[in-house]
Amino acid sequence: MITIKNLHASVDGKEILRGINLEVKAGEVHAIMGPNGSGKSTLSSVLAGREDYEVTEGEVTFNGKNLLELSTEDRAREGLFLAFQYPIEIPGVSNINFLRTALNEIRHYHGQEEIPAKDFLALVKEKQKLVELDVKLTNRSVNEGFSGGEKKRNEIFQMAMLNPKLAILDETDSGLDIDALRIVAQGVNTLKSKENATILITHYQRLLDYIVPDYVHILYKGRIVKSGGKELALELEAKGYDEIKKEFEIAE
């Protein structure tokens, strides 16, 4: 699905990612954990194509294509989806209009016809249920006046509508109460299939109780310093990040 090789990236001349290697195959769920400032959000931003970041070295192959050469919109059209840590409020653009435009541009990219209005509305109705998103919210402006939990659910709703191949969930659990977390996780689990893959970026182990990863990676100072199965997250939870820090400060 996606292969990341020796990825280096900097922002304002400061190197944040210092050689990331990662391979995610279809059907897999990977969790990337790490302390604050380890580069987790930079990684998701770089993969989604945010222009503030400069890739200085390395390569990323997504479905056989050179991801780094694609524009942000083409990455999305190829099936990459980033659930934002801080979803943006866009007053004046209705959720519905936004999603229809997005869906149709993706379809257009793949040489498909626009989705008929009736089918689109049926799809909205179906996917809305998945994340228990209030019908009123879908007609409102994108994220405007949404609570933190509603914003996160809206991200997963968008993900359900666009049906990506690879979903990167950037700290989707942050700021969620336990009920919202359960709903979001249930949404993600329902959308999981043999054809798609998920990367969970998180600081806490809590999310991984609900979405069980196949692999866990620990990111520290811009590198993946340790990889393992789901038990690695529990170990991390028990020891705390300080242990990891100590271990790898010494190794460095």
Add this chain to the structure above:
Amino acid sequence: MSLAETKSAVTQQLMESLQKQAPKIAFIPDAEIVSAIRQLEEKGIPNNKHEDYKYCNIEACIRREFKSVEQSFQSLGIEDIAAYKIDEAINLVVLNGAYSAELSEKVIAKGISIKSLNDISGKEKDLIASQAKSFSDSLIALNTVFCNNGLFFKVEKNNAIPMPVHIIYINNTDKPSLSNSRSFIHIETGSELTLIESFVNAGTGKVFSNYVSEKLLDENAKLTCYTFQNEGAASYSVHTNSVKVNRYANYSNTTLTLSGELVRNNHNVELAASNCEAHLNGLFLTKGTQLVDNHTLIDHQMPNCESNELYKGIASGKSSGTFNGKIFVRKDAQKTNAYQSSKNILLSDDATINTKPQLEIYADDVKCSHGTSTGKIDTDALFYLKARGIGEESARKLLLQAFAEEVIEKIEVESLKERILQLFEKTL
């Protein structure tokens, strides 16, 4: 050559070329015409030395674009007007500055009176030039001296007109010409009207249009106005809208500027009695070398009145847009509520936005506020849309439409709203 000489030279030349064909004006008091001539002789056509025309040099525009003024106006047929009409409205036509009964639709609504200014009664004559004073602005003065047979429109006492009235101001010339349209809109006590004023240009020649409209709202009257400016690249225009609002009356104007090489709007609103209100909204979209300059003046004279202003602009290319909003709160205007907001987006490095709130408050128990912002398109929002597969161009369009929405949603005439939305999308 001294500055004063240059100024009078342009004005002088312009006046001479207009005088050749100018009809005699019988509907404006002689004293006002004398005052207008004096204003033109003393002050001349304003240039950028004039504080109110700092960003809109009319004199230079006339010197540059209207070296010769040929007054080559052509008539139009009913079929030429069709495309500009609004189906759900009563469509009236002012052609080349003169009211045309032939091109206008017959009005069947009760309580409406329409005349050409040449046909008004003595009592009605007293109203003309009661609000648009020549000594306050040379372009009003120019119009006062040279206006043609304009439109007098009245809604008689206690009539709520059920459909909108649409006045199409249309010019048709094949050579550089200058038109001076004049209208007077009178909404009598307890009456209501929705008025759309469209400004278009059907000819191939350059036109400088100098519009003056006076609007009088008697007690408890309501006038909802839409000013729709789409005159095209060969047009240069100044729109003066002088409004007087009386007790319990409600005036609103939404000005939508989609084209015109130079567009200057002077909205002057006098809140002349207590408990009345004014709402001024505007949206302009400038491209290329266009210049759109909105000046509003709300004069709170009496207590318990309210005014609201929301102006939004989007400037690209080397164009420039201005919002200058003056609010006076006079000594007697206690309990005034006045709000003003100007928001703008610059789409290129060479585009310019000038925005200036100007509040002069002489009363001590008032609520007044203003806010202004000018910036580039929100890059975070743009990234968010693109991250969902929406291309750069569509994403920009979506964001600009969203930005404009706050003004466009104020249009309550459905077909006008649709027309604006379509044109807006096309122009972006």
